[in-house]
Amino acid sequence: MSAEALIYFRRDLAETAKIRRKRGGHLLSKGRYQAAQILALLDGDLWLDNARAANRAAAANRPDGGREADAAG
Secondary structure, eight states: OOOOOOOOSSHHHHHHHHHHHHHTTOOOTTHHHHHHHHHHHHGGGHHHHHHHHHHHHHHHTSTTTTHHHHHHO
16 A cells, blocks of 8 residues: 545645645645545445454564453453
8 A cells, every 4th residue: 555644633734734745746646546545445444444453463462462452451
């Protein structure tokens, strides 16, 4: 995956970022292909499934095998 997403909760910051990206030359000619990757992650909560799998893998790699994390959650 080669796409990144910025999420702004304030519209004024989003507008400022758009201007700065354009001024900095960070406009990609193949943006629609990167957008497809982001949309695929958002569809059906795939991003959440991936995040949960990553958290399980990280917990399993802990020295205690993730037992402490299981007890807390």
